[in-house]
Amino acid sequence: QEPNYQAPEQATATDFIEIFETLSGKHPGIRKGHARGVCAAGSFTPSSVAQERYSSPIFDTKVPVVLRFSMGGGNPNADERAKAPRGIGVQFQLANGSLHQLAGLTTPMFAGKNPEQFLGLLRLNAQIRDGEAPADARANYFAANPEAAGQGQWLQQRNPAAEYTSASYYGIHTFFADTATGKKDKFRWQLIPATGEVLLTDEERETLPADFLTDRLVERINTDGAVHYYLQWVIGTDADATNDPSVVWPVEQREVVNVGTLTISGANGEQCTPINFDPNLLAQGVQASDDPVLALRSAAYAISFGKRLSQQ
Numbered sequence: 001q002e003p004n005y006q007a008p009e010q011a012t013a014t015d016f017i018e019i020f021e022t023l024s025g026k027h028p029g030i031r032k033g034h035a036r037g038v039c040a041a042g043s044f045t046p047s048s049v050a051q052e053r054y055s056s057p058i059f060d061t062k063v064p065v066v067l068r069f070s071m072g073g074g075n076p077n078a079d080e081r082a083k084a085p086r087g088i089g090v091q092f093q094l095a096n097g098s099l100h101q102l103a104g105l106t107t108p109m110f111a112g113k114n115p116e117q118f119l120g121l122l123r124l125n126a127q128i129r130d131g132e133a134p135a136d137a138r139a140n141y142f143a144a145n146p147e148a149a150g151q152g153q154w155l156q157q158r159n160p161a162a163e164y165t166s167a168s169y170y171g172i173h174t175f176f177a178d179t180a181t182g183k184k185d186k187f188r189w190q191l192i193p194a195t196g197e198v199l200l201t202d203e204e205r206e207t208l209p210a211d212f213l214t215d216r217l218v219e220r221i222n223t224d225g226a227v228h229y230y231l232q233w234v235i236g237t238d239a240d241a242t243n244d245p246s247v248v249w250p251v252e253q254r255e256v257v258n259v260g261t262l263t264i265s266g267a268n269g270e271q272c273t274p275i276n277f278d279p280n281l282l283a284q285g286v287q288a289s290d291d292p293v294l295a296l297r298s299a300a301y302a303i304s305f306g307k308r309l310s311q312q
């Protein structure tokens, strides 16, 4: 039978949990995605611009945050020198007792316009690895599913960041925020390191060990005391897609609102271990868009969380 290199018609959360295990093996008690990572903690200080413009309690006052930096994929020993996506999870612990969460990547786009395209790519990667499909099947897949190709191209075009704290992170999906005047802003969030992006040199990519990011994170905080990121909301126009995470908005031509500063002052503890960084856990005043990838994530994270807590 001819192998099928097309995107599947359907993609469920369980399909993803299965393909992550096929690609990365069974790792009981560990996250099924972004398996390798490190906790961090700090605070979020809202900007006065955000306080005036938005009604959400996210911006009421300075709040504690718990974070996790990670390598994409289900391998708990993932090579940190790889030109692969990295992630950040952030939990804002609001004064009113509610939570707000972010989970973003170091790429400004996702590998697919919908879960089906992403699942098809992951399944094909497994087939190619196992010799069940020729390596050039990926080019055929991208010809039929061009939206799945952009993230890999973007990653190949640059070295990964030198530290977890010298990378920008992107929310990728579209969200909506209630303004103080009763309107809605359509936005995508991004976290920009205050001291700028720093990438690995080619030499470092050859000489560093496969695990260096946690050491560098701990050293950075010990040396500098704290690390700062600007949390920015890029405001979309009617021209910008709300439901397609493979498309990057033209940020240079858009209004960018500095909504606050994220400060990281500790790392390598256990604070993030009990957290499921579900990106649909949003504080009052912020809503998810109709992005089908965002919608699917909650179920996948819940399955992974349940398995992790029950040592599966």
Ligand code: HEM
Pocket (backbone or CB within 6 Å): 013, 016, 030, 031, 032, 033, 034, 037, 068, 069, 070, 086, 087, 088, 089, 103, 104, 105, 110, 115, 118, 170, 171, 172, 173, 245, 275, 276, 277, 293, 296, 297, 300, 301, 304, 305, 308
């Ligand atoms: C169909 C699409 C996706 C699936 C099936 C998926 C699945 C998963 C799973 C199962 C986990 C582990 C969750 C846990 O055990 O706590 C995870 C973690 C993560 N994902 Fe996704 N994901 C998808 C898309 C995305 C996208 C679009 C982003 C970024 C915008 C993203 C960012 C992250 C991050 C940062 C983590 C690590 C969270 C942590 O540190 O606990 N994922 N993903």
